[in-house]
Amino acid sequence: MGSKRSDRREFLKRGVALAGGVTLGAVAKSASGQLEGPEAFIQGTDELVGYGKRSSYVTSVRIPHGGRASPDTFGLDFHIAAPLQDSVGVITPSSLHYMGTTRGSFVPDIDPEKHRLMIHGMVDNPLVFTMEELKRLPSVTRMHFIECAGNRANRRHRTVQETHGMTSCAEWTGVLLSTLLKEAGVQDGGDWIVAEGVENVVGASSIHMAKAMDDCIVCYGMNGEAVRPQQGFPLRLLVPGFEGILNVKWLRRIKVVDQFYMTYNDYGHLRQDSDDAALGMQIGPKSVITYPSGGQQLPGRGFYEVSGLAWSGGGAVARVEVTTDGGRSWVDAEIRGTAHPMAHTRFTFNWEWDGQECELQSRCTDVLGSVQPSRVQAIEYWTQRGQPARVKGQDNSIQPWRVESDGSVHNAIS
Amino acid sequence: MRFLRLLLPLPLMLGISVQAQSPTYGLGRTPSAEEIRAWDISISPTGEELPAGSGSVGEGSQLYLEKACAGCHGTTGTGGPAPRLVKRDVGPDAGPWALGRVLPIRAPYATAVWDFINRGMPLYQEGTLSADEVYALTAYLLFLNDVVEEGTVLDAQSLPKVEMPNRDTWAPLPEWWRPGMSRLPSYPY
Numbered sequence: 001m002g003s004k005r006s007d008r009r010e011f012l013k014r015g016v017a018l019a020g021g022v023t024l025g026a027v028a029k030s031a032s033g034q035l036e037g038p039e040a041f042i043q044g045t046d047e048l049v050g051y052g053k054r055s056s057y058v059t060s061v062r063i064p065h066g067g068r069a070s071p072d073t074f075g076l077d078f079h080i081a082a083p084l085q086d087s088v089g090v091i092t093p094s095s096l097h098y099m100g101t102t103r104g105s106f107v108p109d110i111d112p113e114k115h116r117l118m119i120h121g122m123v124d125n126p127l128v129f130t131m132e133e134l135k136r137l138p139s140v141t142r143m144h145f146i147e148c149a150g151n152r153a154n155r156r157h158r159t160v161q162e163t164h165g166m167t168s169c170a171e172w173t174g175v176l177l178s179t180l181l182k183e184a185g186v187q188d189g190g191d192w193i194v195a196e197g198v199e200n201v202v203g204a205s206s207i208h209m210a211k212a213m214d215d216c217i218v219c220y221g222m223n224g225e226a227v228r229p230q231q232g233f234p235l236r237l238l239v240p241g242f243e244g245i246l247n248v249k250w251l252r253r254i255k256v257v258d259q260f261y262m263t264y265n266d267y268g269h270l271r272q273d274s275d276d277a278a279l280g281m282q283i284g285p286k287s288v289i290t291y292p293s294g295g296q297q298l299p300g301r302g303f304y305e306v307s308g309l310a311w312s313g314g315g316a317v318a319r320v321e322v323t324t325d326g327g328r329s330w331v332d333a334e335i336r337g338t339a340h341p342m343a344h345t346r347f348t349f350n351w352e353w354d355g356q357e358c359e360l361q362s363r364c365t366d367v368l369g370s371v372q373p374s375r376v377q378a379i380e381y382w383t384q385r386g387q388p389a390r391v392k393g394q395d396n397s398i399q400p401w402r403v404e405s406d407g408s409v410h411n412a413i414s
Numbered sequence: 415m416r417f418l419r420l421l422l423p424l425p426l427m428l429g430i431s432v433q434a435q436s437p438t439y440g441l442g443r444t445p446s447a448e449e450i451r452a453w454d455i456s457i458s459p460t461g462e463e464l465p466a467g468s469g470s471v472g473e474g475s476q477l478y479l480e481k482a483c484a485g486c487h488g489t490t491g492t493g494g495p496a497p498r499l500v501k502r503d504v505g506p507d508a509g510p511w512a513l514g515r516v517l518p519i520r521a522p523y524a525t526a527v528w529d530f531i532n533r534g535m536p537l538y539q540e541g542t543l544s545a546d547e548v549y550a551l552t553a554y555l556l557f558l559n560d561v562v563e564e565g566t567v568l569d570a571q572s573l574p575k576v577e578m579p580n581r582d583t584w585a586p587l588p589e590w591w592r593p594g595m596s597r598l599p600s601y602p603y
Contacts, residue, residue, distance in 0.1 A: 073495055074486075074495070074496070074537060103497070118445060118449075118450070118453055119442075120445065120450050120453075120454065124436075125436075125437060125444065126444060126445050126450060127437075127442035127443070127444065127445070128442055128443050128444075128445045128449070129441065129442040133441040133442055136439075136441055137439055137441060182438070183437045183438060183439060183441075183442070184437075185436070185437075191589075194456050196455075196456070200534070200537070200538075200540050201530075201533065201534035201540065202455065202533040202534060202540070202541075204456065204533075206587075208587065208589060208591065210591060210592050210593065211591070211593070214593040215593070252453075253453055253454075255454065255456050257456070257458065259458060259459065259460075260459075260586060260587065261456060261457075261458055261459070262459050262521070262522060262523050262525070262526045263456075263526070263529065264517070264526065264529065264530040264533075264534065266526075267517065267520070267521050267522075267526050268515070270520075270522070270584045270585075271584070271585045272511055272583060272584060272585060273585050274585040274586070274588070275598060275601070276585060277585040277586065277587055277588060278587075278588040278591070278597055278598040279597055279598055279601065281587055281588060281591070281597065282591070282596075282597035283597070284597055284603055285603070313597065314595075314596050314597065315594070368594075368595075368596045369596075370596050370597075370601075370602065370603060371602060371603060372603065373602075373603040377603070378603055381601070381602075381603070393597070393598075396603065
């Protein structure tokens with residue numbers, strides 16, 4: 001303590017000498033000894049003045065998902081999960097936004113001045129846009145989540161980052177894809193598009209025209225700045241509410257075509273069963289409690305604001321319920337802020353923990369009236385119809401967390 | 415749109431709203447036919463965009479070694495650090511889905527194998543293979559998976575006709591879907 005104090009005195013002296021009267025007020029207050037001041041200061045640098053950085057005390061980071069290293073032995077990035085356990089509000093910071101690439105790719109370092117987007121195929125006017133031209137077109141700014149098809153919780157997962165970290169939510173800015181498609185003039189029979197990126201494997205996905213013309217966005221902005229390289233800088237496609245792989249990054253080409261093109265990305269997500277295909281394309285109502293969640297520790301009985309995220313590919317979240325007794329009784333949670341369509345929505349629930357072992361769950365209902373099922377309900381639905389006992393399509397089943405009497409929190413999927 | 419309204423006389427404005435197919439904003443330029451051809455590497459299941467050229471299983475087996483495919487994927491198509499390229503040995507009666515997520519066996523169309531090798535392989539040197547080489551490597555990988563015979567030569571005509579075992583055993587994405595619909599209307603969740 002003593003040496004720190006003298007360091008600080010040195011610093012303060014210099015501060016006073018440099019800035020004179022301007023800092024004097026602050027110095028007088030902290031030096032008067034009424035309250036302990038901070039132990040250290042963050043040295044201002046040109047870099048930090050230019051672009052800020054989070055506190056060194058905040059250590060929340062992403063982790064490789066699903067047992068494959070990122071970067072892997074070839075240097076490829078694959079799947080990286082967001083630390084939802086530390087999330088507040090609904091926006092995932094761009095640096096923590098989950099990342100997915102089909103079987104791995106390198107993140108290209110693209111000069112936006114040289115980047116072009118071509119729209120061609122079954123259109124009247126094929127077009128090539130520069131980034132500058134795209135930014136001159138009418139824009140939209142919308143909150144949307146993206147979720148990877150691999151965001152499937154299992155009983156071996158410990159934390160919410162492992163069970164649910166392959167989804168994130170950002171504020172996206174760009175031009176509606178429909179604006180560009182109308183500009184090019186889609187011809188009769190142009191029922192699909194193939195969207196393609198410029199990364200080393202030139203990933204491409206087929207998307208049905210009904211979705212392409214609805215609410216897809218060709219994005220250059222993310223959370224108030226340019227889209228990050230890992231998220232597709234300088235341009236990425238956003239396909240709200242649909243499976244993650246369709247949100248093509250580093251977008252350079254859109255071809256209007258007459259059929260599903262069976263690209264490598266398409267092939268990688270093929271299903272055998274048409275219910276599976278439908279339930280995998282659009283994401284169902286889903287939610288998860290992020291606090292308290294697996295791996296966290298409650299310090300003791302008493303008041304807690306239970307908090308979590310809810311979302312649906314079918315539109316806005318209409319309702320979230322919470323149970324603290326393993327699903328016997330459900331109570332409405334409060335939705336914090338606005339529930340945007342196809343966006344993470346923060347919910348909270350005031351909870352008085354009595355120190356007894358209990359199980360917390362949350363359940364989302366979307367504007368279409370679809371309800372998030374328990375794993376048992378989803379499986380029962382199919383077995384009653386003579387189908388195999390599993391959750392079909394994108395897994396949107398309820399996540400149970402068990403709080404033990406010592407305050408430790410555990411994944412309770414059985 | 416608001417900008418145009420200020421500038422254009424009314425009849426022209428009406429023209430814009432009637433002819434929905436003519437550009438509204440006039441931004442972006444028209445690419446030349448050659449430019450489109452150079453950019454367009456998509457290959458449909460029916461193979462319209464396939465380039466001229468051809469390659470045989472024999473040539474492919476040579477190229478597989480020369481182009482270092484073997485170093486990453488293993489000399490026999492398995493056992494290397496990169497994903498296996500040959501089907502799993504799960505007995506004679508196994509359906510195509512039991513053979514693993516292996517492109518040259520699970521892909522419903524052989525065009526998808528050609529397309530991926532053309533755009534994505536060999537890793538670190540993507541896009542360097544000639545059309546002939548891609549035909550040959552596709553033929554070789556299909557041969558390794560017992561999809562084509564040893565004497566096969568593939569080209570733009572024969573490639574789309576290759577009968578993949580998974581041709582008709584996959585579920586198309588729901589074309590009935592429209593904005594505002596739930597993901598599967600009969601399903602409550």
